[in-house]
Amino acid sequence: MRYLVKVSYNGSRFHGFQYQKDARTVQDEIEQVLRRMHKEFVRIHPASRTDAGVHAIEQYFHFDSHIGIPEDKWKFALNSGLPKDILVREVTEISDEYHVRYHSKGKAYRYRIYQGRDRNPFQDGLKVFYPHALDERRMRETMQYFIGTHDFTSFSSAKSEIEYKVRHIHRFDLVRTEDGFDFVIIGSGFLYNMVRILVAYVLEVGQGRWDGTKTPEILGARDRKLVPKTAPAEGLYLERVFLDEKALAETLQQMKNNLEKH
Incomplete structure (x- = not known):
């Protein structure tokens, strides 16, 4: 199953969205939560890769999962594990063919x-x-x-x-x-x-x-x-x-x- 996630974040203390070794990024924080839930690595795919210090009022990413839980439960589960400068606003199940960056x-x-x-x-x-x-x-x-x-x-x-x-x-x-x-x-x-x-x-x-x-x-x-x-x-x-x-x-x-x- 593929899920589309709407997220907001304060970029002040991040070195951008995209994963970087030895640097705090939005992607890494989210993927750490997904790893704990799935007991394995799960890649997320963003609509945009914001730079260090840049904020997002509305950003989207999608990921694939074998965990079948309701959409509202996904929101709660993700927010429970995320730091205070990231907030998941909405989680929606989407087509496996949909790619948020390209579509x-x-x-x-x-x-x-x-x-x-x-x-x-x-x-x-x-x-x-x-x-x-x-x-x-x-x-x-x-x-x-x-x-x-x-x-x-x-x-x-x-x-x-x-x-x-x-x-x-x-x-x-x-x-x-x-x-x-x-x-x-x-x-x-x-x-x-x-x-x-x-x-x-x-x-x-x-x-x-x-x-x-x-x-x-x-x-x-x-x-x-x-x-x-x-x-x-x-x-x-x-x-x-x-x-x-x-x-x-x-x-x-x-x-x-x-x-x-x-």
Whole structure:
């Protein structure tokens, strides 16, 4: 039997999702619980492999099991063995043919910054302090250049092993909060460090260090050296994984409706 699990975690004390030898990871914590239950190793397969310090409001993974217990019992059993910075929210039995990484239709990320005169120690690890004045209009205008299908080589890590770097961005929105801004981006998929590089670039535009109208040229150049900065990991949240086209379409329509109201 194959099970799909929805999970949330605070990434502050993890070296990312994916297993690493001699490092604490989300995958290792979950697989340890499954090993104790099955008396043997059980591999989990995530929808996304978040980096060190990155959080997840909604992440999914699937695993195979021969243990036939009800879905709600799975949730209780997993949460009983997991640390406090990981929470299983839902467990559902799925088809043996389903693979969450390859069958999901897109992801949404949120990047959070706060502003002010002083750092807030209670936001440490959860938001990024950005004390510089920002031009909101310039940032919004620049973000629109990324909507659509583009080669994001200039906005991905040089360490990325993926050769095909074309991705489709559905929305890239700036949301004003009580103490700063949230950057919300929805796309078909994302390259290594892509969201953090995009946010760092837009913040540089907002601060007046970059001319946002040059964005199409930078995209076209396909040169990572043109955009050297990467925003810190701790402000980034995997917010949604869209399991099907319907969920993606509904979210995009809801965001459009909210924008029109304002």
